[in-house]
Amino acid sequence: MKRRNFVKRATLGSMASVIGADIVFGSVLPEGYKPLALQDPDPFKMFNKDTGMEVLNDKPWNIEAKAHLLDDKITPNKFMFIRNNGLIPENIDADKWTLEFDGESVAQKKTYTLAELKSKFPQYTYELTLECGGNGRSEFDPPAKGNQWTIGAVSCASWTGIRLKDVLEDVGIKDDAVYIGYHAADVHLSRDPGKEPISRGAPMAKALQEETLLAFKMNNEDIPIAHGYPLRLVAGGWPASVSGKWINRISIRNKVHDGTKMTGTAYRVPCNPVAPGEKVKDEDMCIIESMPVKSLITYPKSGAMINEGEKLDIRGHAWAGELEVERMEYSIDFGSTWQSCPIEKPSNRLAWQHFSASIDFPKKGYYEIWARATDSRGASQPMLLPGWNPKGYLNNACHRIAIKVT
Amino acid sequence: MQEHAKFKQQVKAIYRLMAGLFGLFIVAAIGILLLVSNPDWTRKKATEVESEYVAIPEVDDFDKIENGIHVRTGLIEADGLMTVVNNCTNCHSAKLVTQNRMNAERWIATIKWMQETQNLWDLGKNEEIIVNYLVTNYPAKKKGRREVLSNIEWYDLED
Numbered sequence: 001m002k003r004r005n006f007v008k009r010a011t012l013g014s015m016a017s018v019i020g021a022d023i024v025f026g027s028v029l030p031e032g033y034k035p036l037a038l039q040d041p042d043p044f045k046m047f048n049k050d051t052g053m054e055v056l057n058d059k060p061w062n063i064e065a066k067a068h069l070l071d072d073k074i075t076p077n078k079f080m081f082i083r084n085n086g087l088i089p090e091n092i093d094a095d096k097w098t099l100e101f102d103g104e105s106v107a108q109k110k111t112y113t114l115a116e117l118k119s120k121f122p123q124y125t126y127e128l129t130l131e132c133g134g135n136g137r138s139e140f141d142p143p144a145k146g147n148q149w150t151i152g153a154v155s156c157a158s159w160t161g162i163r164l165k166d167v168l169e170d171v172g173i174k175d176d177a178v179y180i181g182y183h184a185a186d187v188h189l190s191r192d193p194g195k196e197p198i199s200r201g202a203p204m205a206k207a208l209q210e211e212t213l214l215a216f217k218m219n220n221e222d223i224p225i226a227h228g229y230p231l232r233l234v235a236g237g238w239p240a241s242v243s244g245k246w247i248n249r250i251s252i253r254n255k256v257h258d259g260t261k262m263t264g265t266a267y268r269v270p271c272n273p274v275a276p277g278e279k280v281k282d283e284d285m286c287i288i289e290s291m292p293v294k295s296l297i298t299y300p301k302s303g304a305m306i307n308e309g310e311k312l313d314i315r316g317h318a319w320a321g322e323l324e325v326e327r328m329e330y331s332i333d334f335g336s337t338w339q340s341c342p343i344e345k346p347s348n349r350l351a352w353q354h355f356s357a358s359i360d361f362p363k364k365g366y367y368e369i370w371a372r373a374t375d376s377r378g379a380s381q382p383m384l385l386p387g388w389n390p391k392g393y394l395n396n397a398c399h400r401i402a403i404k405v406t
Numbered sequence: 407m408q409e410h411a412k413f414k415q416q417v418k419a420i421y422r423l424m425a426g427l428f429g430l431f432i433v434a435a436i437g438i439l440l441l442v443s444n445p446d447w448t449r450k451k452a453t454e455v456e457s458e459y460v461a462i463p464e465v466d467d468f469d470k471i472e473n474g475i476h477v478r479t480g481l482i483e484a485d486g487l488m489t490v491v492n493n494c495t496n497c498h499s500a501k502l503v504t505q506n507r508m509n510a511e512r513w514i515a516t517i518k519w520m521q522e523t524q525n526l527w528d529l530g531k532n533e534e535i536i537v538n539y540l541v542t543n544y545p546a547k548k549k550g551r552r553e554v555l556s557n558i559e560w561y562d563l564e565d
Contacts, residue, residue, distance in 0.1 A: 058501060139552070145508065192525055
């Protein structure tokens with residue numbers, strides 16, 4: 001019902017953004033009338049998302065999952081969060097799609113068609129964890145600016161594509177290459193063609209990893225449009241903004257890429273820790289690389305009531321950016337005691353790992369189950385919010401669910 | 407024999423003509439009867455058809471307020487509402503505004519950032535109106551270092 005209302009309330013502006021043109025005489029459109037191009041602007045239908053997903057923003061589209069929706073080992077499209085900085089490109093023609101390589105450190109400019117990329121290079125499939133750098137932002141105090149993600153801006157799908165490394169070798173890169181920066185077909189919110197909504201990238205070391213893909217399939221099908229059809233980067237374990245969607249150009253840079261949302265405070269945290277609310281100069285902000293260790297209880301959904309004497313089975317996933325999760329624990333007494341539970345090995349590097357446990361409760365009452373993962377370097381999730389930062393990134397505080405034993 | 411067949415054909419033609427005329431008469435009679443008994447019959451039907459395609463436009467409704475909420479954007483009705491609608495919902499959704507809770511200083515910094523990087527125009531005197539609207543109607547909430555779990559939907563867990 002709320003969702004329906006929201007759809008009704010969608011502004012002309014957002015209608016225009018979906019249609020791709022301004023609605024002339026928009027101000028005299030009868031209320032409740034939807035232009036033909038938008039007869040069904042229901043985002044859940046438009047993007048094939050489960051109606052349990054939460055729309056944070058409709059221009060640009062930003063939609064997150066909830067913990068219990070992420071129960072699948074491999075996240076299906078219907079439960080995958082959408083994060084956009086600009087407007088989704090229109091009229092995509094995969095047959096004419098090309099990828100250009102340029103930049104200061106490219107041996108020679110080169111352009112491939114999508115078909116060439118698919119046929120010329122070996123293909124690989126990996127399960128890769130993608131988490132928005134701002135996942136968990138809503139918990140920071142003082143609040144941080146931006147989409148107020150709670151816990152659902154994370155996914156682990158199966159991605160198929162070619163290794164960026166193989167293509168870079170074919171293109172030829174100079175010794176002074178430092179960074180790659182992507183460029184894509186999405187449109188700036190202001191519709192200014194001179195502006196890119198986002199153009200981020202990664203240092204050469206990440207670009208050359210075996211799991212860093214130029215992907216054209218997600219869960220063994222064409223990538224859905226909202227997730228970057230027909231070609232995107234997938235760099236698991238790093239802020240998902242590194243994994244550019246709809247990419248059509250990659251610049252090989254002899255310095256840190258300076259595209260939109262690489263500079264200033266975007267996807268950066270203070271190089272040295274600061275007090276909550278403290279002002280930080282741009283030059284004291286450092287680019288986020290690997291995401292921190294984190295976990296989610298995906299079963300049961302928070303709010304479950306069970307009878308006294310019954311065991312409760314829980315399960316979920318844990319991930320640790322570039323690293324692996326080595327230990328998984330849970331607590332039913334607000335961290336007074338922690339119980340270890342089994343954590344599976346990842347199906348490949350950078351895939352999230354699955355845990356499960358069976359819990360006995362000592363007596364009736366209200367409980368919270370807190371989950372805590374520890375990575376291969378010994379870093380654990382904090383129970384409280386981690387270090388405050390101006391843009392509210394990297395909140396990896398323990399996830400918890402509420403349970404009643406009656 | 408030939409003449410007999412010709413005669414038969416003529417009779418058939420006359421019969422068909424009579425039958426046709428009779429049919430027309432019946433249709434006309436029903437039409438007249440309906441019109442007499444219900445003079446609005448034809449008109450009503452026409453408007454019914456129309457109403458499937460056209461909602462009567464009411465220009466005022468575009469900025470309709472319901473229960474203190476500007477329906478089109480979801481913004482709270484208060485001083486400065488339309489200034490916010492007209493300046494802050496052209497490029498991005500109002501949901502991006504209402505999700506965020508900041509003090510005046512940080513809203514001003516955000517406006518400056520949008521002007522420097524996102525093609526936002528000079529707001530002039532409207533800047534104060536907008537910032538006042540936002541800090542009054544969407545004040546920052548104290549969350550501390552970790553909030554209690556709230557809005558829990560309790561349910562019986564089935565095995």
